[in-house]
Amino acid sequence: MADGSGRLLTGGRRRAHTSAGVPRPAAGTAPLVALAAVFILAQLVLVRPNMGLGWDEVVYVSQVTSHRPAAFFSAPRSRGVSLLVAPVASWSSSTVLLRVHLALLSGLALYLALRAWRGLFPTRVLVTAGAFYTSLWVTLFYGPQAMPNHWVAIGALITVGSFLRYRADRSARGALWGVVAGAALMAWMRPTDAVWVTVPLFVLALAGRHWRLLLASAAGLAVGAVDWVVEAYAGYSGLGERLAEASRVQGGLGWHMAVDDQLRSLGGRGLCRPCTGPMPHPVITLWWFALPLLVAVGVVVAVRARRVLRTVMPLACATTAALPYLFMIGYAAPRFLQPAYALLAVPVADGLWHLAREPAGKRRPGGSRRPVATALVALALTGHLAVQLAVLVHTVDRSTEIRRDxxxxxxxxxxxxxxxxxxxxGHEAVPVGYYTGCSSGETSGNNENITVAEILRTADRVPVAALTGPGGVPPDYARPWPVHRISHLEARIAPAPRQDASG
Known part of the structure; x- marks a missing residue:
């Protein structure tokens, strides 16, 4: 996007113009490469590669493994994550190998996502934006996991950055393809999230009659969501039925004030459903309240520099991405807001550099640092990183213990x-079934995929166990079965299957 002189800023200096009057991006990408490498290393060091698979990971990974039965795949889920892990999970049961695979892909994707913004902001701003997003405990925790939200965030960065670059320079055909690729990646992972992210882009494209951008955004969404739509007609009697079922699984979409739920989840809760209990310590949530203030600073900087759109668009897309998870769903998980955090990181980084570098009064030629402001920003960022790492360590420890159970x-x-x-x-049937190598079945709830009659018929052929959690009530059909205490659960195991005469 052009500034007041009709130029793009790259790396903080003005570059030689192309024939279209727009400078080429700076050649140096070493800082972005270094950031991606640090992100990969941090994932492998801080989120132990041998940490077992979580509940949702089991669902996604089991769809492509040859060594485990596929778990029930509910209506809101999409096949993107399963295909992402297929190069490893289709032939290996190694969790370590899978974690390394995902960490490497996460680092590469981060580099490509930030590269899509080159020419729109100085390199130092992009590196800071990437560092802010990747320093969040939720990003580090889910980066090497088989989960979709980080990949929606990456797709959002690619889509919005490429959209703005093509709007600034119509000769940048690569940026147009970036819009297609980013939108497809988002829809591949979570089609509904992709739609929410791209709403402001569609509005801007329509208002400005940017037909190629409109077509690229729509084509990307269509390509990414095609398998989800096909499954809707094959398994749910249509797209409307699948959307209705997805809403039911998520507790019924509508007006829900989930802001406080998201705050509770910031303390390291992977899923807050129901979201009860005390709020985390204020130190843990402080960054969340500082976020809109830093974004506001970024907007002020953009207004002064006459480059409002490139700051307002990621803010608008972040807002629409966050709306359903703050006001339309009755529970929370910190990963739901990853796309919003990734997009907000850009104006936040711009605001931070302004606070650290701008002089107190009118900027003099060449500028000057404010030592006090710079020290305060550095101190705040150090404290932020310390808090995020503390929450991450706690979350990794607790999650590892649950998976060991x-x-x-x-x-x-x-x-x-x-x-x-x-x-x-029964209770925790999906993850325990995967770890045991068994199929899993539920007769009610969000994962309902079997009837009591089918369970009893299955018990005549193969071993069947009904699990009950602490204080839980066993199902009626399993009450006569022998009871065993296993780990933190109570298991009722059906009598040994009857053998036929030839057996």
Whole structure:
């Protein structure tokens, strides 16, 4: 996008113009490469590669493995994550290998996403934006995991950055393809999130009659969502039915004040449903309240520099991306807001550089640093990083222990004779079933995929175990079955399957 002189700023200096009157991006990408490398290393060091798969990861990974039955795939989910992990999960059961694969892809994707913004902001701003986003505990925690939200965030950065670059320079055909690729990546991972992110882009394209950008955005969404739409007609009697079922699974979309739920989740809760309990310590949530203030500073900087659109557009897309998770859903998870955080990181970084570098009065030629302001910004960022790392360590430790519990339960079920082929039902059936190597089934709830009659028929052929959590009530059909205490669960295991005469 052009500034007041009709030029783009790259790396903080004006570049030689192309024939179109727009400078080429700066040649140096070393800072972005370095940031991506640090991000990869931080994931592998701080989020242990041997940490077992989580509940949602089990669902996505099991769709493409050859060593585990596929878990129930509910209406809101999309196949993007499954295809992302397929190069490893389709032939290997190694969690370490899968984590390394995803960490490397996350780092590469971060580099490409920030590169899409070159020419719109100085390199130092882009590096700071990337550092802010990747320093969040939620980004580091989910970067090497088989989950969709980080990839929606990456797609959002690519889409918005490429959109603004092409709008500034119509000869930048690569940016136009970037819009297609970014939108497709978002829709591939979570089609509904992709639509929310791109609403402001569609409005701007229509208002400005930017037909190529409009077509590129729509084409990207269509390409990414085509399999989700096909599945809707194949398995849900149409797109409307699948959207309705997705809404039901998520508790019914409508007016829900989930801002406080999101605040509660910032303390390291992977899923806050129902979201009860006390708020985290104010130190943990302080950055969340500082975020809009820093964005406001970034907008002021943009107004003064006459480059409002390139700051307002990521802000607008972040706002629409966050709206359904703040006001339309009755529960929270910190990862839901990753696309908003990634987009807000750009104006936040611009605002931080303004606070650290602008003189107190009118800027003199060449500018000067304000030592006090610079020190305060550095101190605030250091404290922010310390808090994020503390929450990350706590979250990793707790998540690792939960997944070890599932592995221990699987080992004890094996000892009791529940081995593949087999079926697990009841409390935590999806993850325990995966760790045991069994199919999982639920007779009610969001993962309902089997009936009681089918469970009893299955028990005549293979081992079946019904799990009950602490204080839980076993299902009626499993009450006569022998009871066993396994790990943190209670298991009722069906009597050994009847053998036929030839057996």
């Amino acid at each position: 599932w592995a221990r339960a699987a080992g004890e079920l094996h000892r009791l004779g529940v081995r593949p082929p087999c079926l697990i039902t």
